[in-house]
Amino acid sequence: MTACGFMHTEMKAMLPLLLSPDADVLLKQEIAENNILLIKSEASRKKAVAEFKRRFNAVPRSFWEWYDSVSENTQLWAMFFVSLKTYRIFFDFQINVVMNNWNGISQSATYNDILSEIYQISSKNAFVDGWSDETKNKVVSSFITLLRKVGLLDANTSQLFSPQVNEEEFAYFLKINEAWFLEACLLEPYVINRIKSFAL
Numbered sequence: 001m002t003a004c005g006f007m008h009t010e011m012k013a014m015l016p017l018l019l020s021p022d023a024d025v026l027l028k029q030e031i032a033e034n035n036i037l038l039i040k041s042e043a044s045r046k047k048a049v050a051e052f053k054r055r056f057n058a059v060p061r062s063f064w065e066w067y068d069s070v071s072e073n074t075q076l077w078a079m080f081f082v083s084l085k086t087y088r089i090f091f092d093f094q095i096n097v098v099m100n101n102w103n104g105i106s107q108s109a110t111y112n113d114i115l116s117e118i119y120q121i122s123s124k125n126a127f128v129d130g131w132s133d134e135t136k137n138k139v140v141s142s143f144i145t146l147l148r149k150v151g152l153l154d155a156n157t158s159q160l161f162s163p164q165v166n167e168e169e170f171a172y173f174l175k176i177n178e179a180w181f182l183e184a185c186l187l188e189p190y191v192i193n194r195i196k197s198f199a200l
Contacts, residue, residue, distance in 0.1 A: 005142060006149050008079045010037055011052055015064060018056045027053070058086040066172055074169040080150045081173070081181055089128070093117055093143050094184050098152070101160065102186050108158045109147065114140045152186060162186045171198035 013036050017026040030036055031045045039045045056064070059082055067078050084091045097117045101109050118136050122129045131139075147153035151163050163185060173181045174196060182192045 006079070006083070006146050007048065008076060008149070010048070011055065011079060012075065014052050015068070018052065019064060055082050055086045058082055063176070070169045071166055074166050076150055077165060077170070077185065080146065081178070083146060084181070084184065089118070089121065089139065090143055090146065092121060098147065098160065099184060099186070107160050109153060109160055110158045111140060111144060114143055160186060162188050167191065167195045168198045170195050174199035
């Protein structure tokens, strides 16, 4: 989560390698030669490639074939979906904090809101509890950055927004039985109903 960041552009550039039958060979070559990622440190490239593989494997291969066929904006949301599928703690942040706050009075999500949630998780999860305060803060910062990248969160006010999406392309999430994602994107009920009509 923290070693790689969102890196949507880089993940997109790496997809042909990940989809290739020779993926392992090509990824090792990229770590050594740095032709695509342009990350200075080889150790950092190794970490990034490991996270790209994790994200790639978090969804079916058919997802990436669909991803390749949709608009740039939908690809950004698709990568957000992959992040929530790959990192359970990000999923928990989105459901327990972002969605709850969106349906509440303030319709905002602050750094402290997310930090409070990670300490709640920490009290019940020994693995997360073992993280240093620095790591917990980095995880929270990574998630806040993710929300800003997809346009759900205003960087200055912490205000949450319901985004504009390609409704026809978003119907894909219903077709693959991931309807929860539409609500997780803070889409208004009438928008979700229109998306459902495309899924029929």
